[in-house]
Amino acid sequence: MNKTKSLYHGHRFPAVVISCAVRWYFRFSLSLRDIEELLLERGVVVTYETIRCWCDKFGAGFARCARAVRRKPGRTWHLDEMFVTLRGEPYLLWRAVDEHGAELDALVQKRRDKAAAKRFFQRVLRSNPVPRKIVTDQLRSYPAAKADIPELVKVKHVFVKAAARVNNRAENIHQPTRRRERQMCGFRDARRTQAFLSCFGPIRQHFALPRHRMNAECHLSILKERLSTWYGLTVPAAADQVS
Template sequence: MTVIAVRWYFRFSLSLRDVEELLLERGVVVTYETVRCWCDKFGAEFARCVKAARPRPGSIWHLDEMFVTLRGEPYLLWRAVDEHGAELDVLVQKRRDKAAAKRFFLRVLRSNPVPNKIVTDQLRSYPAAKADIPELAQVKHVFVKAAARVNNRAENSHQPTRRRERQMCGFRDPQRTQAFLSCFGPIRQHFALPRHQMNAACHRAVLQERFAKWHGWTVADTVETVV
């Protein structure tokens, strides 16, 4: 049940207490703190498996930032997605200056190939940081106006985070927020299929394949013994 609890928490807008109640209905008695420990311990590993199993990322990066309030202080959540909407990485930072943009570029580059094109808004930190990174020197950089909504791929990627933020009554600790969102994006996308692009039978078949992969990633001797 550990595997199922972790999937529920990151896939759906459920609180830790919600997951505790769902498990109780199935005869599994645990506290919400136990569920938190499971998610902290195994969430990052599942997210890593999801990313490793995905197709090669697209060649276009869409980057954007959104404001989040943590303990009453404004922070920036930087996010990169490819042209297909697959989340490449996220990073919670206090600032949106050149150093912050460079830190984010380098983080995305650590786990993704160099893109052919980068699409951002007109924040001047992006070109300043890009100029300092040799791998990105020859990469085409396209600027879009926020009002034009050309960068919808990146802007729309914030919506699941906003919904989860409301459900959780806001994020709080920067480190815990970073850890949660690093798992939330990949795991949610693994199961959140584009239903408008497939019929019901195809959707069920693909989802069953995703379930099989998810359970195949579990290390039975490690995960299940925690229960």
């Protein structure tokens, strides 16, 4: 009988160390060298290039786990796009969030036209149910693309003025990306930027709790629960160490 190989097969470091390093990278504004130093302080000697390989290999899978355990997404989509500069070239980062501020998806594209908006709609629909309402700014690409997608034809579409900052659900969700972009001295390659942001959003939001809405005891309790869930998904044997 063939046994399924462990996800960490062939790695000389324990799974809990790999899981911790990947979580730190996507959760906090830390560089790979910062994480190398933090692990060294804990007696783990590993190079930053190895940590980069861990993030590339395990990041997407960990992000899927974080996305799978979050609550069911809301039925209102807030869509917005922001400019990012990659090697001197302007790109658009398209992002969709629900009414609770949970990120649904993000996509880096070169253009801001109907085809780009349609591609983004289709991507979000692959992993989320059809919404009841869509909220966007007045970019004309949105209604043109929406009309070409059968699932969205009858969905209510609300337009807001970007200058009025009514669409704050979508605008505010860009802030962590902007902070991380500055910390990383800018993004560079479109493919790697897409891979990073696809992991960064779900993993960061799994731990980023609305601290201003809860007292210290509640915050600590929920954070411990999230950590236990994280290690239970990424390192099943380590779940008991956190709880």
